[in-house]
Amino acid sequence: xxxxxxxxxxxxxxxxxxxxxxxxxxxxxxxxxxxxxxxxxxxxxxxxxxxxxxxxxxxxxxxxxxxxxxxxxxxxxxxxxxxxxxxxxxxxxxxxxxxxxxxxxxxxxxxxxxxxxxxxxxxxxxxxxxxxxxxxxxxxxxxxxxxxxxxxxxxxxxxxxxxxxxxxxxxxxxxxxxxxxxxxxxxxxxxxxxxxxxxxxxxxxxxxxxxxxxxxxxxxxxxxxxxxxxxxxxxxxxxxxxxxxxxxxxxxxxxxxxxxxxxx
Amino acid sequence: xxxxxxxxxxxxxxxxxxxxxxxxxxxxxxxxxxxxxxxxxxxxxxxxxxxxxxxxxxxxxxxxxxxxxxxxxxxxxxxxxxxxxxxxxxxxxxxxxxxxxxxxxxxxxxxxxxxxxxxxxxxxxxxxxxxxxxxxxxxxxxxxxxxxxxxxxxxxxxxxxxxxxxxxxxxxxxxxxxxxxxxxxxxxxxxxxxxxxxxxxxxxxxxxxxxxxxxxxxxxxxxxxxxxxxxxxxxxxxxxxxxxxxxxxxxxxxxxxxxxxxxxxxxxxxxxxxxxxxxxxxxxxxxxxxxxxxxxxxxxxxxxxxxxxxxxxxxxxxxxxxxxxxxxxxxxxxxxxxxxxxxxxxxxxxxxxxxxxxxxxxxxxxxxxxxxxxxxxxxxxxxxxxxxxxxxxxxxxxxxxxxxxxxxxxxxxxxxxxxxxxxxxxxxxxxxxxxxxxxxxxxxxxxxxxxxxxxxxxxxxxxxxxxxxxxxxxxxxxxxxxxxxxxxxxxxxxxxxxxxxxxxxxxxxxxxxxxxxxxxxxxxxxxxxxxxxxxxxxxxxxxxxxxxxxxxxxxxxxxxxxxxxxxxxxxxxxxxxxxxxxxxxxxxxxxxxxxxxxx
Numbered sequence: 001x002x003x004x005x006x007x008x009x010x011x012x013x014x015x016x017x018x019x020x021x022x023x024x025x026x027x028x029x030x031x032x033x034x035x036x037x038x039x040x041x042x043x044x045x046x047x048x049x050x051x052x053x054x055x056x057x058x059x060x061x062x063x064x065x066x067x068x069x070x071x072x073x074x075x076x077x078x079x080x081x082x083x084x085x086x087x088x089x090x091x092x093x094x095x096x097x098x099x100x101x102x103x104x105x106x107x108x109x110x111x112x113x114x115x116x117x118x119x120x121x122x123x124x125x126x127x128x129x130x131x132x133x134x135x136x137x138x139x140x141x142x143x144x145x146x147x148x149x150x151x152x153x154x155x156x157x158x159x160x161x162x163x164x165x166x167x168x169x170x171x172x173x174x175x176x177x178x179x180x181x182x183x184x185x186x187x188x189x190x191x192x193x194x195x196x197x198x199x200x201x202x203x204x205x206x207x208x209x210x211x212x213x214x215x216x217x218x219x220x221x222x223x224x225x226x227x228x229x230x231x232x233x234x235x236x237x238x239x240x241x242x243x244x245x246x247x248x249x250x251x252x253x254x255x256x257x258x259x260x261x262x263x264x
Numbered sequence: 265x266x267x268x269x270x271x272x273x274x275x276x277x278x279x280x281x282x283x284x285x286x287x288x289x290x291x292x293x294x295x296x297x298x299x300x301x302x303x304x305x306x307x308x309x310x311x312x313x314x315x316x317x318x319x320x321x322x323x324x325x326x327x328x329x330x331x332x333x334x335x336x337x338x339x340x341x342x343x344x345x346x347x348x349x350x351x352x353x354x355x356x357x358x359x360x361x362x363x364x365x366x367x368x369x370x371x372x373x374x375x376x377x378x379x380x381x382x383x384x385x386x387x388x389x390x391x392x393x394x395x396x397x398x399x400x401x402x403x404x405x406x407x408x409x410x411x412x413x414x415x416x417x418x419x420x421x422x423x424x425x426x427x428x429x430x431x432x433x434x435x436x437x438x439x440x441x442x443x444x445x446x447x448x449x450x451x452x453x454x455x456x457x458x459x460x461x462x463x464x465x466x467x468x469x470x471x472x473x474x475x476x477x478x479x480x481x482x483x484x485x486x487x488x489x490x491x492x493x494x495x496x497x498x499x500x501x502x503x504x505x506x507x508x509x510x511x512x513x514x515x516x517x518x519x520x521x522x523x524x525x526x527x528x529x530x531x532x533x534x535x536x537x538x539x540x541x542x543x544x545x546x547x548x549x550x551x552x553x554x555x556x557x558x559x560x561x562x563x564x565x566x567x568x569x570x571x572x573x574x575x576x577x578x579x580x581x582x583x584x585x586x587x588x589x590x591x592x593x594x595x596x597x598x599x600x601x602x603x604x605x606x607x608x609x610x611x612x613x614x615x616x617x618x619x620x621x622x623x624x625x626x627x628x629x630x631x632x633x634x635x636x637x638x639x640x641x642x643x644x645x646x647x648x649x650x651x652x653x654x655x656x657x658x659x660x661x662x663x664x665x666x667x668x669x670x671x672x673x674x675x676x677x678x679x680x681x682x683x684x685x686x687x688x689x690x691x692x693x694x695x696x697x698x699x700x701x702x703x704x705x706x707x708x709x710x711x712x713x714x715x716x717x718x719x720x721x722x723x724x725x726x727x728x729x730x731x732x733x734x735x736x737x738x739x740x741x742x743x744x745x746x747x748x749x750x751x752x753x754x755x756x757x758x759x760x761x762x763x764x765x766x767x768x769x770x771x772x773x774x775x776x777x778x779x780x781x782x783x784x785x786x787x788x789x790x791x792x793x794x795x796x797x798x799x800x801x802x803x804x805x806x807x808x809x810x811x812x813x814x815x816x817x818x819x820x821x822x823x824x825x826x827x828x829x830x831x832x833x834x835x836x837x838x839x840x841x842x843x844x845x846x847x848x849x850x851x852x853x854x855x856x857x858x859x860x861x862x863x
Binding site: 053054079080084085095104107113118120124127131 | 736
C-alpha cells in the first residue's frame, strides 16, 4: 500500500473554560486505512470528531485534509471536501423518508436550484433521477433492510439498529473520501454488530472510503482496525495495532485502574 | 390484538374515574360561564339557525355534547382489557353535562342576587333573560342541569351505538348547521340557478332555516349517510385503485373539475360572497408563502406582514397618481403588471435585508427578532421621515385597478374579478410550493427544519438555504400585497399591523404545517367564516370574538393536534399501510432477518 496521508492531526488541543478536553493530539490517517479511536468515557473522542467535522473550533493546532487546513471552515465546506460523519446519538431527519434522508445528503454534490425545480428543466429531472438512483444504491449496501417499501417511510419508523444503518448510509451519500463513524454498533446485538463490522470492511474495499471509527466494542475494533489510537483525559496514551495497544500497561490502567500495590 | 379475545362485560355506570369527570365538568362549567359573561349568547342571538334557535343559543349549548363525548371515551391501553361499552359511557357524559351546567345555574343565581354589572361592563340584561330561560332564577336552576345531563347523556351514548347509527345522528346535525351558516352563499347560488323556490322553502324570510326546511335537509342527510356514503366511498376506492395512465387521466379529470368550480362558482355568487372569497384568496396567498418559510424550512417568522406591506406599498407608489410628493420625476407611473416586476425585486431585497441578520439566530430568538422587524417596516411607512414618499398615516390613495391586457380592469368594486386575479396567483403559489417540496431545495429546507446542525454537517449551507426560503416567502407575500393595494385602492400603515402575521400563522398551523391542502382548508374556514384581522367573514356575528376564537384554536391545536387539521396525506397513508406491509415483508424475510424488535 502506498502511504498517502489523507488526514493529518497536528498538535490539536481544545479547552472548554479551563478543561482540557483534548491536549496535543498528533496522528495521521493514510488513505484506505481503518483507524479506531478508543478510550474511556470523557476521553475526548467525540470532541475530536466534532473538531474534524468543523462543529467545534480547536484552541490550538491544525487539521490538514489533503494538504488543506480545515481550521475555520464551516461544517458544510468540510463535508464538501470529502469528510462525512455519523452521530453517536443517532440524529436522522426523522420526519423525512428514508430515501429523502440519503437524497438530501447529496446536496453538496448537486447543483439544481429554484429555477430548475420550477421549470422542470431536463437537467433538473436528470439530476433528480441520478440523486434517487445513487440514494437507492447506498441504501442497497445494507441488504434488504432499508429498501423496498421502506424507501418512502419516515425515518422515525425504523428500528434502532436500522437507524444506525441509515446514519451510515446518509454519510455515504455525501460521497466522502473519509467517514468518521461515532460508535457505529452501539446498541446492536452481537450478530448485528458482526454483520456491520463486515460492512465496514467492505466500505473500504468496495467503496474505497477511509474510515476513522470511535468504538467501545473491542471485538469490532480488533476485527477491522489497521491501527488503534487510545485517548484518556484528552491525551494520547497509546497508538499502534490492536495487539500492541491491548498489551500496553497504560491502556490497561486507563480501562481497569491501577493495581492495588501501585496505588499506595 | 383481536377484540374478541379481550372484550369483557361493560363496566357498571358508577365505576367511574370521578376525578377525570370532575375536571372535565369543571372546565366545561368555567368555559360556559365565560361564554355567558362574554355576551356571546346575545351578540350572536340575531343570527337565526333553525326556527328561532340562534347562533347565540348554540354558543351556550355546543360545548356540552363535545365534553360529554370526551368524558365518555375510555382510554384503551395496549395489552389492557377492553370493556364493552355500556351504561358507564352514558353516565359519564350525563355527569359532565350536569357539572358543566351547574356552573350556569350558579351564575344565574348569582346574577339574580348580586349586581355584577359593575365589574363586567359587557354584561347585558338580555343575557340574564337567556340564562333564566324566560322564567325565574329558580326554574333556571332546575332546567339547566337537567338539559346538561340529557345532552351529555346523548353525547356519551354516542359511544355505545353502532357507527352507522352515530352517523345517522351526527351527519344530519352537522348538515343542518352548515346549511344554516351558509345561508347567504346558498341562497345566492340557488337564486342564480333559478331555484328561488327551493331557497324560499328551506329558509325563513327573516333568516334561518324553516322547520320544514331543516327536516328536508335532515332527511336528505340521513338518506346520504344510509345509501350515498357507500356509493361515494366506492367511487373513491376505485379512483385510488387506478394505476398508471388511467390514474393520470383521473387526476386530470379531478383537476379540471376543481378549475371549473373555481371559475364557475363566483359567477353564481353575489358581491358580498365574492368579496369574502377574494379576501380568502389574499390570505391564502400569504399563508402559502408562510407555509414555505415555517412549514417547510421551519423558520418561525412572526414578522411576515413586512413583506405584505412592502408589496402593497411598492405597487401603490408605482401605480398611484396620488403618491407622496417627494418622489423625483424619473420614478415613473407604471401599469400594475410592470410594477409587479419591481415588487418582486423589492420583496426579494427586503427578504435578504431582513433575513441576513436574522437567519443566524435560531428558534425563539429568531421569532422575537422577526416580530420586531415586522413592526419596524410598518413604523417606517408611518414615520414623518419617509412621509414625503409614503404619505405617513395618510398612506397612498387613488391606486388604479389592474388592467389585464387592456381588456378589462380588476378593481375593488368588482370583487369577482379580484377573486380571479387572486386565484391565478394562488395557483402559481401552489405550483411553486408543490414543485419545490419535491426538489433538492425543498429537501434541504426540510433537513434544516428537522435538525439544523446535522443539515450543516451533511453539506448543506444552512445560511444560504434559509435565506432562500425567506426570499421565496417574501415574494409570494408581496404578490398578495400588490393585489391588496389594487383591490382596496389605497394602502395605510394600519393595514399592515402585527395581527396580520399572527392570523396567517394561525391559518398555517390550524390547516397543517407543510401541507398545501391543509393551508387551503385553513384559509377557507378561518378567513372565510371568521374573517381576517380587518376583513369581515361570513359570520359577522363573530367579529367581536374573532381574536378570542383564533387564540383558543391556536392553543387547542398545539395541544391536541400539532400536525394540523389535515396532516400530511402521504404520511398518513403510509402509516395505515405500514402494518400490512410489514407483516408481508417479515414473512418474506423470516429466515434471513433476525434483528431485534424495536424496544
